[in-house]
Amino acid sequence: MSKKILMKGNEAIAEAAIKAGCRLFFGYPITPQTEVAETFAKRMPKVDGLCVQAESEIAAINMVLGAASTGKRVMTSSSSPGISLKSEGISYIVGSDLPCVIVNVQRGGPGLGGIQPSQADYYQATRALGHGDQHILVLAPASIQEIADLTMEAFDLSDIYRMPAMILADGALGQMMEPVDFEARTPREIPEKTWAACGHDGKRKHNIVNSLYIEPDELERTVIERFEKYKKIEKTEVKYEEYLTDDADIVVVAFGITARIAKSAVNAARKKGIKAGLFRPITLWPFPSERLNQLADSTKKFLAVELSMGQMVEDVKLATQFKKPVEFFGRTGGMMPSVNEVLENIEKYAE
Numbered sequence: 001m002s003k004k005i006l007m008k009g010n011e012a013i014a015e016a017a018i019k020a021g022c023r024l025f026f027g028y029p030i031t032p033q034t035e036v037a038e039t040f041a042k043r044m045p046k047v048d049g050l051c052v053q054a055e056s057e058i059a060a061i062n063m064v065l066g067a068a069s070t071g072k073r074v075m076t077s078s079s080s081p082g083i084s085l086k087s088e089g090i091s092y093i094v095g096s097d098l099p100c101v102i103v104n105v106q107r108g109g110p111g112l113g114g115i116q117p118s119q120a121d122y123y124q125a126t127r128a129l130g131h132g133d134q135h136i137l138v139l140a141p142a143s144i145q146e147i148a149d150l151t152m153e154a155f156d157l158s159d160i161y162r163m164p165a166m167i168l169a170d171g172a173l174g175q176m177m178e179p180v181d182f183e184a185r186t187p188r189e190i191p192e193k194t195w196a197a198c199g200h201d202g203k204r205k206h207n208i209v210n211s212l213y214i215e216p217d218e219l220e221r222t223v224i225e226r227f228e229k230y231k232k233i234e235k236t237e238v239k240y241e242e243y244l245t246d247d248a249d250i251v252v253v254a255f256g257i258t259a260r261i262a263k264s265a266v267n268a269a270r271k272k273g274i275k276a277g278l279f280r281p282i283t284l285w286p287f288p289s290e291r292l293n294q295l296a297d298s299t300k301k302f303l304a305v306e307l308s309m310g311q312m313v314e315d316v317k318l319a320t321q322f323k324k325p326v327e328f329f330g331r332t333g334g335m336m337p338s339v340n341e342v343l344e345n346i347e348k349y350a351e
Contacts, residue, residue, distance in 0.1 A: 004179035009144050009169060010035035012180050013103055014043060016151035017075050019182050022101070023049035024074040026063035028056060028082060031115045032171035033105035036077040057082040061089030068098040069209040071196030073155055077103035079171075080121050081112060083129075090164060091130025095211030097195070097226070099158035101151065102136075103167045105174040106307075108334035116334025117171035119256060119307035125168050126285045126315075133223050135230050137165035137237070138284040140255040144178035149185045150282075156188040161233060162195070168284060170307065172257045172336065230286075239282035240291060244270065248277030250350045251295055253316050254305040255281050258337070262305050265342035274350050284312070289319035296320035303349055305342055306330045325349075 007015065013036050017025070025040040037053065044051040054060035060076050067074040078086065083104045093100060106121045108114040125138045137157050141147040147169060154165035197207045213219035243263060245251055250269075254262040259280040269276035279295065281288050296302075301324055304313035313328045320326060329345040331337045 003183075004181045006177055007144060007180050008035055008175060008177050009147050009173040010105065010175070011039045012144050012148045013077065013151050013167065013169075014039035015180075016148040016182060017101065017155070018043055018047055018049070020073065020152040020155040020187070022073040022075050022155065023047065024067045024072055025049070025051045025076070026054055026060040026067070026074070027076050027078065028054050028060050030079045030082045032107055032174050033077050033079045033103065035174070036103060036105070057085035058089065061086035061093075064100050065089055065093050065096070065098065068093060068100045069096065069196070070198045071193035073159070075101045075103065077105065079105050079107045080109050080118065083121065083124065087130045090136070091132055091134065092211050093164050094130060094134045094136065095132065096209050097162045098164075098209065099162055100164050101154045101158055101167065102164055103169065106168065106170040108332070114334045115171060117257060117307060117336060118332070118334060119170060119258065120309070120311065120332060121168065122284065122306070122308060122311035125166055126287070129166070133227070135285055136163060137161070137233070138168050139165065139239075140168045140282060140284050141173060142256055142259050142280065144173070144176065144180050145184065147173060148180050148182055152185055152187065156190060157237065159190045159193070160188065161229060163229075168256070170257055171334075234286040237283060238286050238288045238290070240288040241280040241282060243278040243280070245277035245279060245295060245299070247275055249275040249300045250303060250346060251277045251279050251299045251301075252303045252305055252342070252346065253279045253281070253292070253312070255284065255312065258305050258307055261337055261339055262342050264339045265346055268339060268343045269346045269350070272347070274346060276346050276350065281312070287315050287319065289315070292316060292319040293321060293323075296323040300324060301349055302326045303345060304328045305337065305345070307336065308332050
């Protein structure tokens with residue numbers, strides 16, 4: 001029988017990672033994700049793991065690079081400004097084809113900004129988390145149960161495709177508490193890590209982990225090979241949720257905590273006779289463009305709702321190929337939209 005535990009989102013991230021076999025965590029404290037590191041600090045000694053508070057975010061991500069090269073499951077977590085500091089190291093990890101999990105519990109920005117929830121790191125996560133031609137897997141949970149499930153899924157996906165995976169949460173999800181069942185998910189089959197630099201006892205050739213390619217033709221080849229892998233991921237690993245979209249005249253597109261608010265607004269709109277629906281991307285990269293494009297053939301309008309000045313809305317427009325109007329409503333700076341505010345925008349654009 002499964003057992004549900006009442007936990008904060010940040011605590012669930014750490015517990016789920018340990019459940020997935022992560023025994024190495026390198027991080028640096030920053031609000032609102034500090035409980036992730038605190039939970040690891042308490043739990044890792046009990047499972048023969050290692051939790052290190054590095055001297056900086058830059059040091060932490062380079063520790064992740066070194067640990068990942070051995071084939072061990074490793075994680076780091078931070079919040080928006082800290083992720084910016086990690087960006088160079090993340091690019092090195094991508095260029096070395098190494099798996100790891102990175103958590104961003106987003107806060108308002110730019111700059112030091114504030115410590116309240118935000119989704120304004122969407123561009124950073126999906127477009128430019130590091131320099132060069134690259135992508136990372138980006139998963140956006142909307143509940144504490146999903147935080148746990150997607151953290152475990154992130155480790156599996158990262159190992160299968162030999163690339164970093166990010167959990168893109170926010171300050172609200174990190175701090176709120178809900179029941180969690182850590183047995184709810186079935187692990188995926190992981191390929192043998194024959195590439196790992198972990199000693200060989202003279203039984204095989206040396207494995208070299210590297211992201212430097214002096215010859216341009218060699219670098220081009222490795223980047224093209226990586227993008228072939230990305231094409232496969234875009235076909236096989238897209239995740240999303242739909243709610244009342246079958247007959248919807250207006251489809252609200254939202255992710256993470258905002259999708260929960262939007263769902264209540266959709267229910268309120270239905271009670272008023274407005275045919276509203278909700279489309280929630282779970283993978284932000286790969287983005288569920290194909291399904292959104294299909295919805296554009298049946299609905300009349302889209303409304304993107306975000307905790308930002310408008311970032312995901314650009315992907316909605318690209319996905320739907322401008323077949324139907326795409327409107328936007330957002331709050332930023334750590335402000336959360338109310339159900340009534342989203343409902344007012346649904347009513348406004350449904351007319």
